[in-house]
Amino acid sequence: MTLAAENLSVTRGGRVVVENLTAALAPGRITAIVGPNGAGKSSLLLALAGLLEPSGGGVSLDGSPLTALTPRARGQAIGYLPQSPDIAWDVSMESLVALGRLPWRDRGTPAIEAALAALDLEALRTRPVSRLSGGERARVLLARVLAGEPRWILADEPLAALDLAHQLGLIAHLKACAAAGQGVVVVLHDLALAMNHADHVLVLHDGRLAAEGPPAHALAEERIARVWGISANWLGEPGRRGLVTHG
Amino acid sequence: MTRASLVFAALLAVLFPLSLLAGRVWIAPADFGPGNTLLILAELRLPRAVLAVVIGAGLGAGGAAMQGYLRNPLADPGLFGIAPMAALGAVGSFWLAPLLPPAFATWSLPVMALGGAALGMAGLALIAGRTASDGAEGAGGGIALFTLAGLMLASLAGALTALAITLAPNPFALSEIVMWLNGALTDRSWREVWIAAPLTLAGIGVLALAARSLDALTLGEAAARSLGVEPRRLLALLVIGIGLTVGAGVAVAGIIGFVGLVVPHLVRPLTDRLPSSLILPSALAGACLVLAADSIVRVLPLVTELRLGIALSLIGAPFFGWLLLMMRRGRL
Numbered sequence: 001m002t003l004a005a006e007n008l009s010v011t012r013g014g015r016v017v018v019e020n021l022t023a024a025l026a027p028g029r030i031t032a033i034v035g036p037n038g039a040g041k042s043s044l045l046l047a048l049a050g051l052l053e054p055s056g057g058g059v060s061l062d063g064s065p066l067t068a069l070t071p072r073a074r075g076q077a078i079g080y081l082p083q084s085p086d087i088a089w090d091v092s093m094e095s096l097v098a099l100g101r102l103p104w105r106d107r108g109t110p111a112i113e114a115a116l117a118a119l120d121l122e123a124l125r126t127r128p129v130s131r132l133s134g135g136e137r138a139r140v141l142l143a144r145v146l147a148g149e150p151r152w153i154l155a156d157e158p159l160a161a162l163d164l165a166h167q168l169g170l171i172a173h174l175k176a177c178a179a180a181g182q183g184v185v186v187v188l189h190d191l192a193l194a195m196n197h198a199d200h201v202l203v204l205h206d207g208r209l210a211a212e213g214p215p216a217h218a219l220a221e222e223r224i225a226r227v228w229g230i231s232a233n234w235l236g237e238p239g240r241r242g243l244v245t246h247g
Numbered sequence: 248m249t250r251a252s253l254v255f256a257a258l259l260a261v262l263f264p265l266s267l268l269a270g271r272v273w274i275a276p277a278d279f280g281p282g283n284t285l286l287i288l289a290e291l292r293l294p295r296a297v298l299a300v301v302i303g304a305g306l307g308a309g310g311a312a313m314q315g316y317l318r319n320p321l322a323d324p325g326l327f328g329i330a331p332m333a334a335l336g337a338v339g340s341f342w343l344a345p346l347l348p349p350a351f352a353t354w355s356l357p358v359m360a361l362g363g364a365a366l367g368m369a370g371l372a373l374i375a376g377r378t379a380s381d382g383a384e385g386a387g388g389g390i391a392l393f394t395l396a397g398l399m400l401a402s403l404a405g406a407l408t409a410l411a412i413t414l415a416p417n418p419f420a421l422s423e424i425v426m427w428l429n430g431a432l433t434d435r436s437w438r439e440v441w442i443a444a445p446l447t448l449a450g451i452g453v454l455a456l457a458a459r460s461l462d463a464l465t466l467g468e469a470a471a472r473s474l475g476v477e478p479r480r481l482l483a484l485l486v487i488g489i490g491l492t493v494g495a496g497v498a499v500a501g502i503i504g505f506v507g508l509v510v511p512h513l514v515r516p517l518t519d520r521l522p523s524s525l526i527l528p529s530a531l532a533g534a535c536l537v538l539a540a541d542s543i544v545r546v547l548p549l550v551t552e553l554r555l556g557i558a559l560s561l562i563g564a565p566f567f568g569w570l571l572l573m574m575r576r577g578r579l
Contacts, residue, residue, distance in 0.1 A: 051472050075475035085467040088318035089520040102463050103475040144466070148474070 001027045003048060003078075003152055003183060007057030010043050010207075017043040019207040020057070025200070027151065027183035030174060032194040034187075034219070035204030036228055041187045042083070042156050044204065048185065049080040049154045061152075075103030079150030081141060083157045083187075087129050093140050094125040100147030108147060115146035119173060135166035142173060152183040159186075159193065171197050195219050195234065195241045203227055249524060251517035255531035259300070262535055266299070266542040267292045294437045299541045300534040301440065302432075302500050305447040305492030307533020308526050310507025311514070312454040315461035315522025316485050317394060321570060323508040324493050327486070328400030329367040330504075333497035334428060335404040336363020338411045341420050341427075357442050357498040364494025367400055368486050390468070393482070430501030430556030432541050439499040450491025451530055457484035458523035465521065503556045505563020506533050512570065 003025045010018040017040040025031050025048075033041045046052035048059055050066040059066045061077060069077070079100070087096065097115060101108035116122050119139040124132070132140060138158060145153055153174070159167045171193070178184045178199070188194045194201055194215060201218035203211040205227045211218040216238070224232050224243075232245040248256070267288060268274045274284055309324035317326075324330070337360035344352040374396040408428070415421035460481045463471035472478065496503060510533045511525050518524040537555070540562070544553040 046469065049473055051469055070475075071472070071477050072475035075473060078473065080470060080473035082467060082469050085470055088465045088467075089522070091465065091520045095519045095521055096465070099462060099466060099474065102459060105459075 001062060001151065001183070002060075003027075003185070004060050005044070005048060005057065006060065008044075008047060008054050008059060009056035010040070010047050010052055011055040012043060012052070016055070017207050018047060018204075021207075021209050022057075023202055023209060023212055025183060025185060028178055028181050029199035030178050030184045030186065030197060031200045031202065032186055032188045032198035032215075033202045033204060034189070034191060034194050035210070038206075039204040040207040041204055043207075044202075045080075045154050045156050045185065045187050049078050050074045051080065072103050072105075076148070077150060078152045078154060079145035079148050081145050081153065081155035081158055084161055085141065090128045090130045092125065093121065093127050093129060093132065093136075096129055096140060097121070097143045097147050100144040103148060108149075111149050112147045115143040118146060118176065119143045134161055135163070135169070138162055138166065138170055139173075142170065146177070150182070152185065153177055155184075155186045157187050157189060160189065167193065191219055191224065192241060192243050195243070196239055249518065249528065251514050251524070251528035252531060254517060255514070255528050255535055258535050259531055259538070262538050262542075263296060263300070266296045266538050269542045270545045290436070294440050295432050295435055295541065296538060297440050298432055298435050298443060298499065299538040301444045301447050302496040302503065303506060303533035303535070303537030304530040305443075305450055305496050305533070306503065306506035306537070307510040307529040307531070308451045308454050309489050309492045310509075310533070311511045311522060311525035311529035312457060312461065312485060312488060313507065314511050315464065315525070316457075316481070317390060318464055320512065321508070321567070321574070323505070324489050325401070325502075325504060325507065326394060326397050327367070327371060327489050327493070328397040328404065329364050329371075329490050329493045330497050330502055331401045331404035331408070332367030332370075333360045333364040333494045334502050335408050335411075336360045336366070337427065337497065337501070338408050338424050339363070341424050342411065342416065345416070357439070360498035361446075361494055363404070364490050364497065367404070368490035368494075370400055371396060371486050372483070426554070427501045428556075429554040430497075430503040431552070431554045432500055433552055435499065443495040443499045446491045446495035450488045450493075450495065451526070453484055453491065454488035455526055457481055457488065458526055460484075461522035501556055503537065503559055505559050505567070506536055508570075509563055509566050510536060512566075 005021050005023050008018055008021045009016060021044065033044060035041050043052060047054055050059065066074060098112055101111065119142060121139060121143055124136060129137065129140065138161070142158065159170060162170065174184050174186065198215050201213065201215045202209060203218050203223060210227050211223055221233055224230065230245050232243050234241045235244055236242050270292060272287065274287065306324060313322045313324045313326065314320055337356050340355040340359040343359065344355045347355055374393065412421060412424055415424060460471070460476045463474045463476045510529045514525055514528045514532050518528065540558055541555050544555055544558050547553055
């Protein structure tokens with residue numbers, strides 16, 4: 001059940017964006033990928049989802065290379081949630097969530113119902129996506145991924161456009177997925193969210209893995225100073241930490 | 248069958264018999280019987296009506312698929328450059344026909360038009376093979392580059408067609424070419440039906456195979472690929488499907504624009520707006536539109552019949568303008 005990158009390198013537009021990265025991700029927990037802008041977080045997530053071809057090394061799922069899977073089998077195993085995707089047609093919310101069943105080629109009614117129930121969306125079934133609020137939209141997009149019942153959920157900044165209450169709400173849903181045994185990997189910008197809610201953190205810096213481990217270790221103050229180039233202190237209790245920056 | 252399909256199938260069932268009655272000579276249902284009436288029906292009006300249905304269905308389904316693929320409600324199957332390439336092939340046949348033995352000459356137009364469409368498809372497939380990579384950037388860049396490649400083919404075919412017109416061997420050929428380019432269904436026979444119908448049906452079938460992948464594109468290219476969509480396969484289905492439907496239409500009727508652009512908009516409010524729910528009803532609605540337009544041009548009291556291609560452009564261009572306005576107001 002492990003999703004692992006081994007000596008993974010990714011080149012985009014002639015530039016090496018992920019370099020020789022090795023990491024093994026376990027299911028049943030939330031893994032956060034953090035790093036400054038341009039560190040290669042989104043590229044790493046795409047490569048882990050099998051959507052970006054590695055220029056070196058590879059990604060494996062349960063020990064076999066991701067490239068050995070058919071696109072359909074990969075779609076069944078790994079759900080990918082892009083960052084604030086632009087939805088081309090003003091479909092009903094329920095039709096959008098049902099797209100998550102495409103890799104299975106079935107109607108998947110129980111899975112869709114379960115996803116709608118998990119994200120408290122049952123009352124909005126027929127609402128066109130253009131008339132959803134930002135928070136509802138984020139939940140609908142996550143429900144689309146959950147409807148596919150993937151073993152792994154890979155989400156690129158799912159909290160970026162949300163206010164604090166909706167951020168916490170969505171994190172609670174992701175935690176529930178992890179508690180149910182799914183692997184959850186999220187790219188995060190907010191270090192406090194990673195510190196308080198992730199079980200495991202990968203810190204990326206210039207395409208390389210700068211640190212990996214439990215949040216308190218990976219996001220230690222001296223590492224933040226080195227990777228982000230800022231001086232900052234953690235305040236508060238574990239699980240309720242806040243980051244204070246200086247100058 | 249969905250609600251939209253039922254609505255347009257019912258409309259077609261009403262329009263089809265009406266179109267058989269309409270024309271320079273009106274036929275009352277009571278007049279059905281042996282003699283001239285039957286001849287007019289069986290050899291003139293019936294093939295023409297069937298051809299209108301076939302061509303309209305191909306253009307409608309092609310338009311729905313193209314808008315789904317390009318994720319853009321302003322897309323038209325003509326964008327792929329296949330229609331202008333087919334037209335170029337047909338124009339070439341006006342040059343070649345006098346040199347061929349008469350037995351071949353009658354077939355040269357549809358055959359060369361289909362050849363032009365096939366050449367257009369091959370050109371697109373060659374470019375697509377390079378751009379629709381399975382990498383994340385490839386998918387996005389692929390669709391944009393692909394559209395530009397289609398535009399390039401369309402301009403090239405347009406320029407060569409214009410060249411063929413200016414160098415036309417004689418005034419008769421010149422007028423033939425110009426008339427033919429403004430598509431029409433005048434004087435078409437069962438022969439044209441037998442050329443276009445199987446190809447169009449096959450094309451719609453191929454587009455239907457792409458339907459669920461087009462749905463996945465609603466979420467963007469990366470999400471679509473994460474749902475198991477293979478960009479190369481989807482592109483191949485699109486090129487073949489559009490090539491067959493549009494190529495067959497141009498081969499027997501010349502260029503008939505705007506149907507593929509307009510029809511999905513008429514259908515969309517009756518569906519859940521996913522591309523897969525549009526393809527069949529758009530085929531039926533396209534059939535209704537072309538059949539109705541062709542019946543109207545037949546009964547207009549003009550000295551010479553208004554060309555169908557011109558009539559549809561006269562309706563389609565203002566509709567396009569209206570779409571642009573709606574889009575600007577964010578209602579599309």
